[in-house]
Amino acid sequence: MSTAYVVVTLLAAAMAGFSAAALLLRATWVVQPLVEYGVPRSWWNLLGAAKAAGAVGLVAGLFVPFLGVMAGAGLVLYFAGAVVTVVRARSYAHxxxxxxxxxxxxxxxxxxLAA
Known part of the structure; x- marks a missing residue:
């Protein structure tokens, strides 16, 4: 396991965890755009939980590599979906x-995957 892998994984986990906490705590700067994009409020807890699970999975992946790969893939797909949502809302600046x-x-x- 390389130092780069550990550093990037912990950074990704911290960022995903921060993003999850901001959504679950209903930070205005996070939920206001979701309202503008048309994301139903009933999805917010699930979306926050998905990001939190991805963050935990990345850290667990340092010890069980398969979990880290699955968490990384899940987060990449999650944020790809976020890009699609932003584009569909025509909020290109976001x-x-x-x-x-x-x-x-x-x-x-x-x-x-390289490890």
């Missing part, structure tokens, strides 16, 4: 935000 969170998750996935 596209960088889910990509910012997807990048370390993708990096953790790639490094996990």
């Amino acid at each position: 596209i960088p935000f889910p990509l910012l969170y997807a990048a370390p998750a993708a990096g953790a996935l790639v490094l996990g």
Whole structure:
């Protein structure tokens, strides 16, 4: 296990965990765009839980590599869905935000597969 893999994985887990907490705690800067994008409020807890599970899975993947790969793949798919949601809402200026969170998750996935 390389140092780069550990650092990128912990960064991705921290970012996903922060994003999950912000959504679950209903931070205005997170939920207001969701309302604008048309994401139903009934989905918010599930979306927050998915990000939290991805964060936990990435950390667990440091000890059980298969879990880390699955968590990384799940987070990449999650944030790809977020990009699609932003594009469908025609909020093109917001596209960088889910990509910012997807990048370390993708990096953790790639490094996990390479390990």
